[in-house]
Amino acid sequence: MTNPLYPAFFRLDRLDMLVVGAGEVGEEKLSFILKSSPNARVTIVAPWMGADLRELLDAYERQTKEADGAGARVAVSGEQFAGVWHTPAGGRITWYQREFRPADVKEVDLVVAATNFKEVNYAVWEAAKAERRLTNVADTPHLCDFYLGSIVTRGPLKVAISTNGQSPTFAKRFRQWLEAELPEDATTELIENLHLFRDRLTGNFQTKVRELNTLTNGLLSSARAGRTCPPGGCLLAAASEPNDIAPAPRSPEKGEGGQENLN
Known part of the structure; x- marks a missing residue:
């Protein structure tokens, strides 16, 4: 179900x-x-x-x-x-x-x-x-x-967990796992930096989504090829790797439309 x-x-x-x-x-x-x-x-x-x-x-x-x-x-x-x-x-x-x-x-x-x-x-x-x-x-x-339900709060990030009442114990353990995987200070800094990057983007909706997707590609991977990470390490390290850094914001392409509503 x-x-x-x-x-x-x-x-x-x-x-x-x-x-x-x-x-x-x-x-x-x-x-x-x-x-x-x-x-x-x-x-x-x-x-x-x-x-x-x-x-x-x-x-x-x-x-x-x-x-x-x-x-x-x-x-x-x-x-x-x-x-x-x-x-x-x-x-x-x-x-x-x-x-x-x-x-x-x-x-x-x-x-x-x-x-x-x-x-x-x-x-x-x-x-x-x-x-x-x-x-x-x-x-x-x-x-x-x-x-x-069970809630994880890390600065501006808030995650609510529900098992539809079937297993509160799982919800509790999953909350504890997320709390270990998402260090408070580092997660807050990461999200604030992403917010600053978003505010500096120009162009229409599609352009901004493309830039943000490029930046955050692989950001939530729990493991990276060829290495292991401590709790939270992969998440935070991914944000600073060269392959995950977006290029400078581009002007909107001709013919593209849309309105920004990125949450």
């Missing part, structure tokens, strides 16, 4: 997320959300908060020199919250210490049901679907509109 999921990357600084539950499940969900998107705007609704989650949020608050929640919305306007935390990247996490109410989903874009109680999670799902909100329900794949 092939994986029919369509991957998308959310701008969580522009969307509002509701997480129902603040125990072990909620801590697991939020730790991955904030690790990948530390600028996220999250509202938590839960009658109590576990020590691990509170420690995680307190650590983010300590890292933030000054709290700035400007522009962040909350799930229920005018209601007193039990706690608010900020991240250095501009994220804001607000906690309402009470039981979930169906109206909580009205002012958010994404909903995560993260409790250990199936009846509570189902009630969250029902309320979210009535308002046409995208929803993730912990440990209940058939109720999920989206999954929170």
Whole structure:
């Protein structure tokens, strides 16, 4: 069976997320959300908060020199919250210490049901679907509109991994392999240099694609003929080899058209 999921990357600084539950499940969900998107705007609704989650949020608050929640919305306007935390990247996490109410989903874009109680999670799902909100329900794949998969982040590079729920262990091990193969500093430098090269290209879409393909030919090879590489070595060495360096940008050929949209 092939994986029919369509991957998308959310701008969580522009969307509002509701997480129902603040125990072990909620801590697991939020730790991955904030690790990948530390600028996220999250509202938590839960009658109590576990020590691990509170420690995680307190650590983010300590890292933030000054709290700035400007522009962040909350799930229920005018209601007193039990706690608010900020991240250095501009994220804001607000906690309402009470039981979930169906109206909580009205002012958010994404909903995560993260409790250990199936009846509570189902009630969250029902309320979210009535308002046409995208929803993730912990440990209940058939109720999920989206999954929170394994993620690798290296500077501007972000890779999301999904096995369509069939083998989270493989996704975890593949993430670890990618993290070893893509060193943080070197990968960031490589992508930034490619970005500079792209910005200096002239010509139309086809010309730019040809130049970039020439530059990156063999860039992702895991092995090169006649030698072996340490983790990440082949990827990074390929970028500096003479055969992989593109010639100077050319003028567009006569008759070629198109518009640049290279992502």
